[in-house]
Amino acid sequence: MEATRTRGLRVPRGAPFVLPYLPFLIVFGIAPTIYALDLAFTNAGGGWVGFHNFVRAYDDFRFVPAFKHILIYTIVWLGALMVFVVGLALLLHGRATRVSATYRFLFYIPGALAGAAAVVIWLFMLDPTVSPGSFLLRHVLGASIFAQSIAPGNLPYIFAMIAFWTGAGGWIVVMYGALNTIPPDLEEAARIDGAGPFTIAFRLKLPLIRKWIAYMLILSFATGTQLFVEPEIVQHASFGLVPDTWSPNQLAYQQAFRYADFNVAAAIAVDLLLIGLLGAVLIVSRSGLFRAED
Amino acid sequence: MKVKRWWLVPASLVALAAAVAALVGASTGGASSGKVSGSIEVWVDAVRLPVAKLYAKTHPNVKVKIVTYDGDGNGATTMQTKIQLWNRTGKGWPDVVFTEQANDPVWMGQPPFDFAMNLKGVFPASLLTGWPAPSLAQCTVNGRLVCLQDNLAQEVLYVNKKLMAQFGYQVPTTWQQWAALGTKVAKEHPGYIIGTVGDSYGHWLYLWPDQCPISQVVAPKTVRINSANAHCTRMASLLDPLIANKSVSTVTIFSPDFAKTYGGDDDKVLLMPGPTWYAKDIFGGTLKIPAGQMTAAMPLRWNNEPPVTGQVGGGPWVVSKHTKSVAAAIDFVKFATTSLAVKSKPGALSPGYPSYGPAATVWLKNLNKDPYFAAPPGAAMKAAAGLVWKGWSMVTYPDQPIWSNSVVTQLIAGKSLSSLLPALGKGLSNNAKAAGYRVVNK
Numbered sequence A: 001m002e003a004t005r006t007r008g009l010r011v012p013r014g015a016p017f018v019l020p021y022l023p024f025l026i027v028f029g030i031a032p033t034i035y036a037l038d039l040a041f042t043n044a045g046g047g048w049v050g051f052h053n054f055v056r057a058y059d060d061f062r063f064v065p066a067f068k069h070i071l072i073y074t075i076v077w078l079g080a081l082m083v084f085v086v087g088l089a090l091l092l093h094g095r096a097t098r099v100s101a102t103y104r105f106l107f108y109i110p111g112a113l114a115g116a117a118a119v120v121i122w123l124f125m126l127d128p129t130v131s132p133g134s135f136l137l138r139h140v141l142g143a144s145i146f147a148q149s150i151a152p153g154n155l156p157y158i159f160a161m162i163a164f165w166t167g168a169g170g171w172i173v174v175m176y177g178a179l180n181t182i183p184p185d186l187e188e189a190a191r192i193d194g195a196g197p198f199t200i201a202f203r204l205k206l207p208l209i210r211k212w213i214a215y216m217l218i219l220s221f222a223t224g225t226q227l228f229v230e231p232e233i234v235q236h237a238s239f240g241l242v243p244d245t246w247s248p249n250q251l252a253y254q255q256a257f258r259y260a261d262f263n264v265a266a267a268i269a270v271d272l273l274l275i276g277l278l279g280a281v282l283i284v285s286r287s288g289l290f291r292a293e294d
Numbered sequence B: 001m002k003v004k005r006w007w008l009v010p011a012s013l014v015a016l017a018a019a020v021a022a023l024v025g026a027s028t029g030g031a032s033s034g035k036v037s038g039s040i041e042v043w044v045d046a047v048r049l050p051v052a053k054l055y056a057k058t059h060p061n062v063k064v065k066i067v068t069y070d071g072d073g074n075g076a077t078t079m080q081t082k083i084q085l086w087n088r089t090g091k092g093w094p095d096v097v098f099t100e101q102a103n104d105p106v107w108m109g110q111p112p113f114d115f116a117m118n119l120k121g122v123f124p125a126s127l128l129t130g131w132p133a134p135s136l137a138q139c140t141v142n143g144r145l146v147c148l149q150d151n152l153a154q155e156v157l158y159v160n161k162k163l164m165a166q167f168g169y170q171v172p173t174t175w176q177q178w179a180a181l182g183t184k185v186a187k188e189h190p191g192y193i194i195g196t197v198g199d200s201y202g203h204w205l206y207l208w209p210d211q212c213p214i215s216q217v218v219a220p221k222t223v224r225i226n227s228a229n230a231h232c233t234r235m236a237s238l239l240d241p242l243i244a245n246k247s248v249s250t251v252t253i254f255s256p257d258f259a260k261t262y263g264g265d266d267d268k269v270l271l272m273p274g275p276t277w278y279a280k281d282i283f284g285g286t287l288k289i290p291a292g293q294m295t296a297a298m299p300l301r302w303n304n305e306p307p308v309t310g311q312v313g314g315g316p317w318v319v320s321k322h323t324k325s326v327a328a329a330i331d332f333v334k335f336a337t338t339s340l341a342v343k344s345k346p347g348a349l350s351p352g353y354p355s356y357g358p359a360a361t362v363w364l365k366n367l368n369k370d371p372y373f374a375a376p377p378g379a380a381m382k383a384a385a386g387l388v389w390k391g392w393s394m395v396t397y398p399d400q401p402i403w404s405n406s407v408v409t410q411l412i413a414g415k416s417l418s419s420l421l422p423a424l425g426k427g428l429s430n431n432a433k434a435a436g437y438r439v440v441n442k
Helices: A002-018 A020-042 A052-059 A065-091 A097-112 A115-125 A135-143 A152-180 A184-192 A196-209 A210-225 A227-238 A248-257 A262-287 B002-028 B048-058 B078-089 B104-108 B133-138 B161-167 B175-188 B202-206 B232-245 B256-262 B281-284 B326-338 B357-369 B378-385 B400-412 B418-433
Strands: B038-044 B062-068 B097-098 B155-160 B216-219 B221-226 B271-275 B294-297 B316-320 B439-440
Touching: A020 A052, A020 A262, A052 A065, A052 A262, A065 A097, A065 A152, A065 A184, A065 A196, A065 A210, A097 B002, A115 A152, A115 A227, A152 A210, A152 A227, A184 A196, A196 A210, A210 A262, A210 B316, A248 A262, A248 B078, B002 B202, B038 B326, B048 B062, B048 B326, B062 B326, B078 B104, B097 B326, B104 B316, B155 B161, B155 B378, B175 B232, B202 B271, B202 B400, B281 B294, B294 B378, B316 B326, B326 B357, B357 B378, B400 B418, B418 B439
Parallel strands: B038 B062, B038 B097, B221 B439
Antiparallel strands: B097 B316, B155 B271, B155 B294, B216 B221
16 A cells, blocks of 8 residues: 555656656657558558568568578677676776776777767778778688678678677766666675675676666667668678678668568568567566566 | 762751850850759769759759769669658659669659659750660660660770780680680789679679670560570689689779779789770779770670670669759750760760760760870770670669679689579579569570
8 A cells, every 4th residue: 555655656756757758759669669560560552461561571582681690690799798898897897996987988989979980980990901900800800801801701790899899888887887886885795704806796796787787688689680770881881792681670671662662661670679579578577677676 | 069069068067066066065054055944953973963063053044952872873772762752752852863873764764663754755856866776775664765874884895005015915805815815814924804703793794795694674574584594604604713813803993902902003904894984084093003004995705706795884864753844954964965065075074985976976086085095995985885785674673782792792702603693593583573573584
């Protein structure tokens, strides 16, 4: 009884914080979703067609390869985010303030570039004739020309690298902030009990920032499966060496604007939405993101 | 004698008129009247930008809004996306569009895009006779003339006269001689090349001139794609040893790698099958090959078979059927394609071989005078213009990306072209079907 009353009071109090965002959520989030759902289950004339558009989308020869690409990409990228973002944040948290502030700034800089600009920088980074890291391209990728750097097998890793480079800095800062919420006395108590820095990091700090990690994974999973800018720009820059339907989102774009088939495009968008939701539900239930007692 | 004289009078009058027109054209804007007014929006690629700017400058009565875009180069589908959106909103269409993609008018001229105006009856018929018949045929969709080619892009064989003389080689006239030379070059002068297959249009340079039927519209909405045909496989077999011995490169001519490896003062381009627009623009500009080395020779033929050649682009102008300023839009296209202010000499305003015959004659004369070339390249270009094989049709889907991502990527990875022909055929068939074509093999 007590709990319901306080909850009843909290909603209107939270409303002013939510309200300014609400119109944008409706116009740019909810309404397009409903529109996409409507398009996905109807034909060009507006008649109900059930799952026909989904079947047509699946039957397209580019559908399965696009999802395969994105599967490898998302695994590589999320793996890298988990290990390096959390690892670097833990390392930084153990450092003196000034050192860690400098590093946080350095990590964050690439994230300040807009997505497309970051990809353009990578076009140079990946071209062995101009890249400052050409020795790496030669030895790691075995590439002596740009076309070899972006060989089909390398692409998921390259796009994951670009995404990590632009996105990881922001998450390191977020994780660092999360680590700061851990009360210092907890850490001190652990130290008195004989825990070393390694034990403190993995047995104490890591479980306490679990929810932030889950939050990062949900958002990154959704943006990862919706990859568009990186393959699109590399496709143009390479004169078509990379297909223009490398990712499902690109395929949806092509279906809509090249084949004028907005219904199949919407079906692919709904597929992506479902995958994103499924990923979120899994992560939320596994990590206990919304569990109140923690 | 009298007859001859009678014939001479109008001839000299025409010549005089042409000279006056040329003079006037240079100052007021050529074949376009200059009296037209209105306001038009023109979408062009970077290469056509100077032409649009010149029109705006010389035609103060016409308000010209110029928008540059990627020109749909290398199989991009920018214009398709845009027209799709304009069609959905029911407004915003530009009045005139230039595209680098010779196949674009095919989809522009029919539903669901239905963007192009039928120029028959609108564009002066007297000028239309200046275009070669195959060019007009290429622009005709369902009996409607939906575009006018800005330039012809027939393939010739570029020759580095200086290097050929230095090495003591004969200019080949057949693909077989060319291949034999490639084998010789790889042994005697490794590092020098006789062509590249790495461009997004490599199949147009090598498979088109061998009459490989992988883009042949045989009935409405039916395309023949047979990459296993002997006309495809024999060319692949000819190329494979040359790709392996590196006398034929797999890198695109537009990459910094290519310019660095093969261009510059000590350039390594011995021969190069390429379209007419390569000329000074690519060899002098992009690759920085010094003057006095390059010229053009007749396109290569297969043994003693009749000579045919390929084509790389030949971008067209398209007028929107939605335009409110028909007169100004037509005037603009007239200016861009026929006026001597634009088309008289090779350069920034007219890098490619003009498709309008009378302009081409003047253009070639000036091209032949250009000291950049080691010998006048005009004759070969003119002869090649009529040799483009007509069995390669324009289709609604771009085939360049398919060549790039199913063949070039794998050639770079070390596979042979012969082993990739099935993948090319499959890629083309898939795309043709996705674009609504019925695909036949035989």
